[in-house]
Amino acid sequence: MTQTHRLTDGGRIDRDRPIDFFFNGRRYSGYEGDTLASALLANGVMLVGRSFKYHRPRGITSAGTEEQNALVQLERGARTISNMLATRVPLYEGLDAASVNCWPSHNFDFMAVNSLFHRILPAGFYYKTFMWPVSAWKYYEHIIRRAAGLGRSPMEPDADTYDKMNAHADLVVVGGGPAGLTAARSAAIHGARVILVDEQTELGGQLLNERFDINGHPATDWVADIEAELMAMPNVTILKHTTAFGYYDHGFIGFLQNRSNNVAFGEDGRSRQRMWRVRAKNVLLATGSLERPLIYSDNDRPGCMLAGAVRAYVNRYGVTPGNRHVIFTNNDDAYRSALDVKAAGGDVACIVDLRTKPKGELVTQAIEAGIDVIEGSVITAVIGGKRVRAVEIMKLNEDGTGVTGTVQTITCDIVGSSGGWNPVVHLHSHSGGKNVWRDEDGVFVPGDTLQSEQVCGAAAGSFSLQAALNEGDFAGIDFASKLGLPTKKPGAVPKTSSDVAEEPWKLLWYIPTTKPAGQRGKHFIDQQNDVTVTDVQLAAREGYRSVEHAKRYTTLGMATDQGKTGNIPGHAILSAALGQTIPETGTTTFRPPYSPVTMGAIAGRYVGDFFDPVRRTPMHDCHEKAGCLWEDVGQWRRPWYYPADGESMQDTVNRECLAVRNHVGMLDATTLGKIDIQGPDAAEFLNRIYTNAWLKLAPGKCRYGLMLGEDGMIMDDGVTSCLGENHYLMTTTSGGAPRVMAWLEEWLQTEWPDLKVYLTSVTEQFATLQLAGPNARALLSEFTKDIDLDNDAFPFMSWKSGTVADIPARIYRISFTGELSYEINVPASAGLSLWTDIMIAGEKFGIEPFGTETMHVLRAEKGFIIVGQETDGTTAPGDLGMDWIVSKKKPDFIGKRSMSRPDMLRDDRKQLVGLLTSDPSEVLPEGGQIVAETQPKPPMTMIGHVTSSYYSAALEHSIALALVKGGRARMGDTVYVPIDGKTVSCEVVEPIFYDKEGNRIND
Amino acid sequence: MFLIPCPWCGEREESEFSYGHEAHIVRPEDPEKLSDAEWANYLFMRTNPKGPHLERWVHTAGCRRWFNVARNTHTNEILAVYLMGEKPPKNLAKEPVKGAKS
DSSP states (O other): OOOTTBOSSOSSOEEEEEEEEEETTEEEEEEETOBHHHHHHHTTOOEEEEOTTTOOEEEOOOSSTTOSSOEEEESOGGGOEEEEEGGGOBOOTTOEEEESSOSBOSSSBGGGHHHHTGGGSOTTHHHHHHTSSGGGHHHHHHHHHHHTOOOOOOSSOOOSOEEEEEEEEEEEEEOOSHHHHHHHHHHHHTTOOEEEEOSSSSSOGGGGGSOOEETTEEHHHHHHHHHHHHHTOTTEEEEOSEEEEEEOGGGEEEEEEEOSSSTTSOOTTSOSEEEEEEEEEEEEEOOOEEEOOOOOTTTTSTTEEEHHHHHHHHHHHOBOSOSSEEEEESSSTTHHHHHHHHHTTOOEEEEEESSSSOOOHHHHHHHHTTOOEEETEEEEEEEOSSSOOEEEEEEEOTTSSOEEEEEEEEEOSEEEEEOOEEEOOHHHHHTTOOEEEETTTTEEEEOOOSSSEEEOGGGGTOOSHHHHHHHHHHHHHHHHHHTTOOOOOOOOOOOOSOOOOOOOOOOOSSOOOSSOTTSSSOOEEETTTTEEHHHHHHHHHTTOOSHHHHHHHHTTTOSTTTTTTTHHHHHHHHHHHHTSOHHHHOOOOOOSOSSOOOHHHHHTTOSGGGSSOOBOOTTHHHHHHTTOEEEEETTEEEEEEOOOTTOOHHHHHHHHHHHHHHSEEEEEOTTSEEEEEESTTHHHHHHHHBSSOOTTOOTTBEEEEEEEOTTSOEEEEEEEEEEETTEEEEEEOTTTHHHHHHHHHHIIIIIOTTSOOEEEEOGGGEEEEEEESTTHHHHHHTTOSSSOOOTTTSOTTEEEEEEETTEEEEEEEOOSSSSSEEEEEEEGGGHHHHHHHHHHHHGGGTEEEOOHHHHHHHHHHTTOOOTTTTOOSSOOGGGGTOGGGSOSSOSOOTTTGGGGSGGGGOTTSEEEEEEEESSTTOOOOTTOEEESSOOSSSOOOEEEEEEEEEEETTTTEEEEEEEEETGGGGTTOEEEEEETTEEEEEEEEOSOOSOTTOHHHHO | OOEEEETTTEEEEGGGOEEEEESOOOOOSOGGGSOHHHHHHHHHOOOOOSSEEEEEEEOTTTTOOEEEEEEETTTOOEEEEEETTOOOOTTSOOSOOTTOOO
16 A cells, blocks of 8 residues: 555654554555554545444544544454554554444444434433333343444453552653743753653654744754753653643642553563652643534534644644645634645645634735635535535624525535634643633633642643743743742743734634534534534433533543543533523533553552462461362452362362261361450450440450441451450451451540550461361360360360460360360461361361351351341341340440431341241352242342351251341241242241250350 | 651551541440430531541551541641640631532
């Protein structure tokens, strides 16, 4: 392919370095310095995709980050990236891109049939049509998503690495255009530590797109000089190809840096992207401005673009976007585009100016250059489907509401339109700054700021080059003095002769045709989301008066470009429809990120093994050797069950359960939280924290405690033992330990600083081995000589210290399985050897190691709750039938007062019950909804849900615990659990299934 | 992302801290004597001013100490930090910020 639209010279491309690339499977050629978009245009490729809703053919509209249509799927396989802007992808050898959102191809799209039905696809179409009946949404959704998708996610793990950098700066300058460069320079000369960041691959900003001069030379020469000067300063960091995507509190700014010109691949040995977390004492925003289009009929036809983009392609990339260009404008600036095309040897059909009798200097230059200027006129129609072929032009009437006269048809293949320029105020808004409407040119400019921040240049609404240079230079000096740096003689501010007197813009947000809006072509406001003028007007008619609501209803400004071009015209048209001014309507809130940020960069190195720390117990290797499967409990990795070769999970759990019930089993209970509590007020503290009485617990004794939130709901539970006078050891659930520790500390530090109590987390200091089963005593007695294990000497709910296998140990006789059980605590370093020794000695007693699943089954057989499983933050002790542990005598404890709130006394609260299925082998799904009466199909009145459900090998019957409304009054009733395709009937029973008298635990 | 000057450790990133609701809400001496409405008021009701706000923070990933912070909720400026049990500084702007709804 030849580059049919490439100029023979000019532009910032290197014609000695050709680059081959692929678009939609075809090979093309471009040059080093191109973007994908400029290279496509050089090859005469304008059609790049289909629109979101109507699947209309769409072309490249811009030359930068405001692009709405030229979204591509870049590369394939693990490195594929969706929705990349062709205007922001630097060309590299072998680049492989494809259009998004068109099927089967961008040139022939079946879904374009949507366009024929546009009358049934108005604003809010999805809400109105597919949300009824609600239950059917799930069927519609995937069809809609496929029809209106944007790009694909990779199916493989990311092949690249990412990293993060923290940095501090006296001044962060965002934007390397004229204002940013002068500001960075003048602040840096004074000694400020400056970070200059720009999203483009080279500095210069808008100067790269223009034929401007500074100090008598081409402006880009000045950029090169100042860049060299800044590079030589040790206190300056320049980050190119880096986007400042968010500006947060206290001078915190996020940058996303592309570390390779090849944006899809990390270079060998380097991360692909780097996330910068920068803390800036001061921030200068020199983010420039983005052009906004005029909203004329069928303004989305490929070939319709921004006027500024036309000259950016000519000046920066040496490409004429078309063969014959029409410029359509409400301002003088767009005349530059016509002049630059002409100067490069391109063909300009005419300039259509909606103002009458424009007289600015650029107008005169255009006329002198022989360009036809059609004043007081507008484009009323665009002819052509996949490419602009011509435009129709008519006179605009005096008040701008309609058109008159005869139609003039002009052949062209590019329409460059300009409705003025919008300051890029996004980052200013992120930081909490307000934006103020400026009526004369219809722009939002930055207003008050909350942080040490200034905005200058075009971003502040100062659109002339000299103003940008002056403001930047002044701001740099200003920041330096604010930082207390010694003042130096400022050098001369750079001067330009490129500024000329320009006449005001004429604001006309909607370009009329011969018919009312919507009846002659479509006026697109937001091309990426296919939002038209009639959609916004419809939203206003339907009562969406808030701009935020109208945005969500019409999806205006919600696409990947976040309304960078369409928002202001959209809000203006909404205001007109509502009969109010634009400031009265207001604008939607800009939120980070300014442009999309990859998840890879957000994750950085915290992926794979580094995603979250894994806590392992001292016996971890033993479990691994025994071939256990793991369960993650918080950050802990706990043995789940230990299958023998080929053994199913159910068979394994049955075997482990029966071993504990009939012989002995051993569980690694190290992960249970352990908090050492000391101090003269420790007992009083426990008395306030727990629901039951603690003042009289004697040394050597253990007690179960239930901890509530102040709202009366169960927060955690566990056994606390009195180790000695003023010394206790609290155990917590494995996942709840950090939360409980923080909770206790909060009360001690904030509410009860007078209590002399000290807390220490000792979870990891001890290895905890739990022996459970009728043979536990006989087995343990082989390991200890100095601890009397006799039932009378060492009863249930007491503890003793001594040695186990000559290791200093504390043994707690507590039980979560309902069996005779000892929890042996030894120093963590001794856990592994003791576990190994007990497993060997236990063989003759029939020992089996058991995991969390078996533990859950055994405790459920006994009706012991698990906080977080039987409770969900709305469960009070009474709901679980645990009033026995709530003291009636204590005047106060955390949560006590809440227990007498009216809602807590309702008799239809969800209460813990047991469920026995009529078919003993049927195991209910946990979370299954319970109904009292079945209906042929949903909806049915749900009265509760299954919280725990297992098959009990000891009982040879499935068992379940459930929370059921008024459950205790339903004992003996039959309830039903509808599961996909069938209904399981169950009997409501007491929530205890095994050894109801508790003989085994006390034996 | 705030910078919070911990009274014990100095200025650190917000991600090291946890927020612990409005400060100076004292637990009632005898909750049983309160009406349901009074108890609910203690339990659930908090002020939500636009402007200076006294609140509790804990340096979770640092010294684990609780302390008080006076923060302007509009600008997120940290106006003061002070220890538990201390009274808030007197010179904080008491008036809500312009445009705030009381």
